[in-house]
Amino acid sequence: MIKAVMMMNTQGKPRLAKFYDFLPVEKQQELIRGVFSVLCSRPENVSNFLEIDSLFGPDSRLVYKHYATLYFVLVFDGSENELAMLDLIQVLVETLDKCFSNVCELDIVFNYSKMHAVLDEIVFGGQVLETSSAEVMKAVEEISKLEAASNAISLVPKSVSGWRGR
DSSP states (O other): OEEEEEEEETTSOEEEEEESSOOOHHHHHHHHHHHHHHHHTSOTTSOSEEEOHHHHOTTEEEEEEEETTEEEEEEEETTSOHHHHHHHHHHHHHHHHHHHTSOOHHHHHHOHHHHHHHHHHHEETTEEOOOOHHHHHHHHHHHHHHHHHHHHOOSSOSOOTTOOOO
16 A cells, blocks of 8 residues: 655755655654655665655555656555556646646645546555556546536626616
8 A cells, every 4th residue: 555645846845745644744754754864864766665664554565756956756555566656646747747848846835636536546545546657637627527517517697788677
């Protein structure tokens, strides 16, 4: 099971953090700080896989990928395959690149709901749902169409000047 998905910048500011187990906000912030301190202290030429029992409890693992100014991090238990999790990060980044044409930190900050829609199509409740970037994009486009259609529906007429009560 996936325990958490995090995206943080190189200064340690979380840009997206989703925990699939209930944790108080203070504990979430502590875990994000702990993960960042581990990541920023690692040399560039070492593995992207870590055992992180001290932060997330026994049998917890972490995989990360560093792209430009962002760290993409997955925390998971022993039931998940480390290489599959690394591939899942790649799927997430590819999908975000398609959504935002070369995703950057500002895209994550200013398109928060779309980010969560993409993430929820890939991982939901800690379980991997979809690993195809194309399928995730289809679902996100459908969600966008539905949102646009719901915004176009007006419950109150824009012009009531021609209406006369009798």
